[in-house]
Amino acid sequence: MSIGNSSDGNSPEDARPFEDDREDVSASDRPSIGRALQQARIAAGLTVDDVSNATRVRNVIVHAIEQDNFAPCGGDVYARGHIRTLARAVHLDPAPLLEQYAAEHGGRPAPTPAAPLFEAERIRPERRGPNWTAAMVAAIVAVIGFVGFTLLKGTDSGESVKTPVAKGPTASASKPASPTPKSSKPAEQKPEPSDSAIAAAPRDKVTVQVSAVDGRSWIAAKDHNGRTLFDGLLKKGDSQTFQDKEKIDLVLGDAGAVQLYVNGKKIQDDFRPGQVERLTYTKGDPVTG
Numbered sequence: 001m002s003i004g005n006s007s008d009g010n011s012p013e014d015a016r017p018f019e020d021d022r023e024d025v026s027a028s029d030r031p032s033i034g035r036a037l038q039q040a041r042i043a044a045g046l047t048v049d050d051v052s053n054a055t056r057v058r059n060v061i062v063h064a065i066e067q068d069n070f071a072p073c074g075g076d077v078y079a080r081g082h083i084r085t086l087a088r089a090v091h092l093d094p095a096p097l098l099e100q101y102a103a104e105h106g107g108r109p110a111p112t113p114a115a116p117l118f119e120a121e122r123i124r125p126e127r128r129g130p131n132w133t134a135a136m137v138a139a140i141v142a143v144i145g146f147v148g149f150t151l152l153k154g155t156d157s158g159e160s161v162k163t164p165v166a167k168g169p170t171a172s173a174s175k176p177a178s179p180t181p182k183s184s185k186p187a188e189q190k191p192e193p194s195d196s197a198i199a200a201a202p203r204d205k206v207t208v209q210v211s212a213v214d215g216r217s218w219i220a221a222k223d224h225n226g227r228t229l230f231d232g233l234l235k236k237g238d239s240q241t242f243q244d245k246e247k248i249d250l251v252l253g254d255a256g257a258v259q260l261y262v263n264g265k266k267i268q269d270d271f272r273p274g275q276v277e278r279l280t281y282t283k284g285d286p287v288t289g
Helices: 035-043 048-056 059-066 076-089 094-105 132-167 180-187 195-199
Strands: 207-213 215-220 228-234 239-244 247-252 258-262 277-282
Touching: 035 059, 035 076, 035 094, 035 195, 048 059, 048 076, 048 228, 059 076, 076 094, 076 215, 132 207, 132 239, 207 215, 207 228, 207 247, 215 239, 239 247
Parallel strands: none
Antiparallel strands: 207 239, 207 258, 215 228, 215 247, 247 277
């Protein structure tokens, strides 16, 4: 693949020194985060469009980060994710850049609201997918309860049958009859919960499952009290399930890479790769009609 002088790639700004180069360098003479990423990209022979296509980070955000402007990222969580992604794309170790970001921006605060640059973001009604964990626990508890009840009842009935048989002359012939049902019943009551049992999410709660089916995506989820349920990166093939009694707030860093199941139903949507989505789901979603 020939990567030449693309008009959308290495702009004339790539060849010009940063404003910081004309000023006195601070005590640490290492380059800024944006400068380090830009130098590594140019050294790798990549344009901004090349990096954007490889990472699904929009080129306007790549340009902003290379100018050390992290506001368009939408918060520290997304800024860290973008720095890590871009560093790997240009063959840099992301760890020193993340440490530098933490030192310059005061650690890792809670995510801030996305900047107006994310014009594609939109608020959608809350919709939920099945809570696999809660449904599985409920099914297992029900099975264990049923097995315990059956065993207890079988023990009582076995004792009542055994008494008259022991007094009769044929007691030895009936001996193997009692242990057989006791050993076979628990085995019959131990099947794994079926898909239908797992999909039967509680109706008094909202359940959302997020699966990274087409690539990786940064995911943040909160309950109705604003408590963080998950804040991290889902790799391709990973899934996370969230449940709350009222609502779940989601932020999808790359909505085009994920599939949502809300209260047991697959959500059909037209999310584009690299699109950031802020979604809210309640136990009444998805709305039919």
